[in-house]
Amino acid sequence: MDDTHPGLWQPVRKLTVRQISEQSASLYSKHGLVEVSVLAQDLFRLRITSARTFCPSPSWAVSKTDWPGATAEIGAGRSQVWIQTARGKLSVGLADGGWQVQDDSGAELFASVPAESGFAKDGCRMSLRLAEGQALFGLGETSGPLNKRGLIREFWNSDVLGHASAIHASLRNLYISIPFGISLRHGRTAGLFWDNPARQTWDLGQLRLDRWQMQAASGEVDLYLFLGPQVSDVVGRYTELTGRIPLPPRWALGYQQSRYSYQSRARVEEIARTFRRRKIPCDVIYLDIHHMNGYRVFTFGKTFPKPKEMTAKLARQGFKVVAIVDPGVKNDPKFGVLKRGLAANAFVKAADGKKDYVGKVWPGESRFPDFLNAAARRWWGAEQTRLADLGVAGFWNDMNEPANFALPTKTLPDDCVHQTDSGQLTHAKAHNLYGTQMARASREGALAHQPDRRPLVITRAGYAGVQRYGLVWTGDNSSVWEHLADAVQMCLNLSLSGLAFCGSDAGGFLDNATPELLARWTQLGAVTPFFRNHSNVETIGQEPWALGPRAEAICRRYIELRYRLLPYLYCLFAQAHKSGTPIMRPLFWHYQEDPLALAGDDQFMLGPDFLVAPILRQGAVARAVYLPRGRWFNFWTGQRHRGSQHIIAQAPLEVLPLFVRAGAIIPMGPVRQYVSETEPRIIELHIWPGGRGELDWYEDDGLTMAYESGNVHQKRVTLSSYRRGGAILRFAASKGPYPSRVKRWRVIWRGGRRAEVGGRRSESGGPRSRPPTSDLGAIALEFANSDEPMERRIK
Ligand code: GLC
Numbered sequence: 001m002d003d004t005h006p007g008l009w010q011p012v013r014k015l016t017v018r019q020i021s022e023q024s025a026s027l028y029s030k031h032g033l034v035e036v037s038v039l040a041q042d043l044f045r046l047r048i049t050s051a052r053t054f055c056p057s058p059s060w061a062v063s064k065t066d067w068p069g070a071t072a073e074i075g076a077g078r079s080q081v082w083i084q085t086a087r088g089k090l091s092v093g094l095a096d097g098g099w100q101v102q103d104d105s106g107a108e109l110f111a112s113v114p115a116e117s118g119f120a121k122d123g124c125r126m127s128l129r130l131a132e133g134q135a136l137f138g139l140g141e142t143s144g145p146l147n148k149r150g151l152i153r154e155f156w157n158s159d160v161l162g163h164a165s166a167i168h169a170s171l172r173n174l175y176i177s178i179p180f181g182i183s184l185r186h187g188r189t190a191g192l193f194w195d196n197p198a199r200q201t202w203d204l205g206q207l208r209l210d211r212w213q214m215q216a217a218s219g220e221v222d223l224y225l226f227l228g229p230q231v232s233d234v235v236g237r238y239t240e241l242t243g244r245i246p247l248p249p250r251w252a253l254g255y256q257q258s259r260y261s262y263q264s265r266a267r268v269e270e271i272a273r274t275f276r277r278r279k280i281p282c283d284v285i286y287l288d289i290h291h292m293n294g295y296r297v298f299t300f301g302k303t304f305p306k307p308k309e310m311t312a313k314l315a316r317q318g319f320k321v322v323a324i325v326d327p328g329v330k331n332d333p334k335f336g337v338l339k340r341g342l343a344a345n346a347f348v349k350a351a352d353g354k355k356d357y358v359g360k361v362w363p364g365e366s367r368f369p370d371f372l373n374a375a376a377r378r379w380w381g382a383e384q385t386r387l388a389d390l391g392v393a394g395f396w397n398d399m400n401e402p403a404n405f406a407l408p409t410k411t412l413p414d415d416c417v418h419q420t421d422s423g424q425l426t427h428a429k430a431h432n433l434y435g436t437q438m439a440r441a442s443r444e445g446a447l448a449h450q451p452d453r454r455p456l457v458i459t460r461a462g463y464a465g466v467q468r469y470g471l472v473w474t475g476d477n478s479s480v481w482e483h484l485a486d487a488v489q490m491c492l493n494l495s496l497s498g499l500a501f502c503g504s505d506a507g508g509f510l511d512n513a514t515p516e517l518l519a520r521w522t523q524l525g526a527v528t529p530f531f532r533n534h535s536n537v538e539t540i541g542q543e544p545w546a547l548g549p550r551a552e553a554i555c556r557r558y559i560e561l562r563y564r565l566l567p568y569l570y571c572l573f574a575q576a577h578k579s580g581t582p583i584m585r586p587l588f589w590h591y592q593e594d595p596l597a598l599a600g601d602d603q604f605m606l607g608p609d610f611l612v613a614p615i616l617r618q619g620a621v622a623r624a625v626y627l628p629r630g631r632w633f634n635f636w637t638g639q640r641h642r643g644s645q646h647i648i649a650q651a652p653l654e655v656l657p658l659f660v661r662a663g664a665i666i667p668m669g670p671v672r673q674y675v676s677e678t679e680p681r682i683i684e685l686h687i688w689p690g691g692r693g694e695l696d697w698y699e700d701d702g703l704t705m706a707y708e709s710g711n712v713h714q715k716r717v718t719l720s721s722y723r724r725g726g727a728i729l730r731f732a733a734s735k736g737p738y739p740s741r742v743k744r745w746r747v748i749w750r751g752g753r754r755a756e757v758g759g760r761r762s763e764s765g766g767p768r769s770r771p772p773t774s775d776l777g778a779i780a781l782e783f784a785n786s787d788e789p790m791e792r793r794i795k
Pocket residue numbers: 259260288289324398399460475476534536
């Protein structure tokens with residue numbers, strides 16, 4: 001980003017009020033236009049352009065446009081216009097075009113620096129003041145620390161093989177671009193989303209310590225300003241604006257095994273058999289690029305004879321198959337997909353707007369489907385049905401930045417032409433949208449083919465809103481400890497940016513994992529939303545059993561824990577779908593007022609009740625853990641801890657430090673070898689008394705789209721204390737027509753002495769202490785489920 005010199009950037013200033021309505025005000029000057037509007041009490045929109053009209057095309061990110069508005073006072077004085085709601089105020093100065101957002105107490109949330117903001121020949125820029133101690137989060141996919149203050153991030157989706165983030169400096173580019181920042185200042189959270197998919201560069205206080213400088217290569221200023229004050233308010237609204245994750249099929253919460261590549265049908269079947277023989281639960285096996293015939297998309301090569309028979313055989317063993325789908329279509333005139341794509345005029349054009357652009361990816365010379373075009377998306381979706389008909393259950397959209405080996409820029413030329421749903425766009429303007437629109441083509445294609453099946457789409461690239469179409473993983477990391485540590489903050493910031501369904505390649509992709517690294521990464525993967533082990537071609541095997549018996553036993557145990565936790569996780573997914581609340585959350589999600597919770601980027605919350613403190617360093621057998629206010633229990637040993645302090649958790653290789661909040665109700669199911677193996681009829685409710693807690697129990701059929709029309713089962717369960725250490729569990733009446741599959745609730749008491757049943761080993765139980773997985777705690781009570789309200793006293 002070039003340094004500011006005032007005068008280069010022409011602000012839209014000397015404004016005159018054109019119109020004021022109930023929800024908006026528009027202003028003009030000879031420099032351009034400004035429009036402010038109120039979408040909700042805590043959400044303003046600010047648009048600025050140097051052109052004569054605002055861009056008429058609809059946003060690619062925003063999915064909600066029908067805001068009912070909010071009670072607001074909109075006023076104009078001699079020096080400014082403003083919108084005031086109960087939550088805060090947005091004001092724009094008429095003379096210089098500077099603007100400010102304040103909270104309900106008048107404290108500044110954002111303030112622009114007009115002399116450093118404005119428009120130039122090649123783009124527009126917005127400079128904001130940064131206050132001392134203001135912390136910044138979100139930004140989608142980033143490397144480096146959790147707090148993004150001090151980072152320079154360029155939003156330009158890039159194939160960054162082996163993103164050596166924490167080893168070197170933070171990377172400027174990654175696969176996913178989400179220009180959404182969350183600011184935490186004096187205990188209050190606010191958010192800013194600049195909806196502009198052009199190449200953007202954000203400097204969050206690096207070149208100038210007190211400035212948040214944003215620059216876009218083209219387009220207009222289109223800011224959504226979120227007033228908070230809680231981070232949940234900001235993320236809730238952001239995901240209301242840009243969409244929330246659809247519910248995945250329940251099997252997608254299981255453990256998944258991938259490899260670049262399992263190169264033959266025989267090898268895939270051997271892998272599947274080995275999982276079952278070794279009793280390591282697994283739901284999904286991935287087919288990477290070697291399954292194709294010469295990397296021709298949607299085909300199977302000679303080493304995969306009778307693919308339909310293969311998927312059927314795997315299905316009988318409880319496995320789903322997910323296949324990789326790259327956008328580049330081999331430029332082979334005899335290839336049916338190419339022929340039909342040509343007939344549909346579905347490919348991105350070269351600069352002349354006529355000839356298709358031909359680049360190079362895995363298949364060699366390739367053309368690139370124009371996913372920004374509705375007809376092209378439909379064509380692609382129809383091609384994809386061939387995989388679905390062969391029994392492929394999910395689509396892994398890779399290389400969709402898009403990657404292009406033909407050029408040093410590693411993507412399409414800026415001047416390529418897309419024929420989008422709303423007119424032509426150069427690739428420079430469309431680039432960041434490509435991945436999202438590919439995922440959209442994939443999801444919509446899957447739904448068009450099987451309208452009642454929940455699709456599973458995984459995408460590497462994306463822009464704001466991509467969460468509506470697919471889940472994301474963090475791309476090509478390496479089997480190094482630094483990338484294990486980075487995976488934590490990457491997933492947390494993705495989660496804060498609306499992408500609640502995310503994960504990293506467990507074990508690391510490039511390079512060779514050690515048994516210890518695989519064990520630690522599997523422990524982390526088991527408690528992240530997307531749990532997939534994946535490794536690069538020519539690395540040593542990385543399956544749970546590949547690195548010796550000790551690592552295998554640990555992997556098995558944590559994969560089993562994952563399956564035990566599925567009922568809890570599914571409730572969290574339902575919540576993410578309904579409200580945008582991430583599954584994996586930074587500590588400050590729940591403890592925003594606590595500066596220590598803000599600093600901790602090596603531990604996180606899984607839902608409201610679990611605190612995870614993964615081991616992220618080689619050789620570590622203990623670590624400091626910060627427990628926020630309240631009371632906490634060691635999940636494994638039942639040991640109690642006071643909050644608001646650091647403790648040392650013992651963590652021999654077998655132990656992932658895991659803590660539970662007093663008051664927690666954690667629903668757990670049995671270990672299964674795959675999700676649909678059994679439908680648990682008895683659900684254990686593990687309770688840790690000594691505090692209040694609640695559980696939003698959620699069930700549906702786990703497979704169809706019926707949840708969208710309300711065929712779900714919900715009930716609120718609460719825990720409170722009574723007298724000395726006892727607890728009361730209350731079940732509200734059930735809601736929703738879906739009949740619960742739960743026959744009985746089994747309450748497992750996890751507080752105090754009774755927990756000793758499962759807490760055979762103390763925290764310092766030696767290097768091979770085995771975390772118990774199926775016999776934790778003591779059964780306090782068991783009773784039949786009911787749709788009616790009920791109450792149970794325990795102890
Ligand atoms: C890319 C993907 C990786 C995949 C490989 C081969 O590098 O990020 O996951 O295995 O391509 O398809």
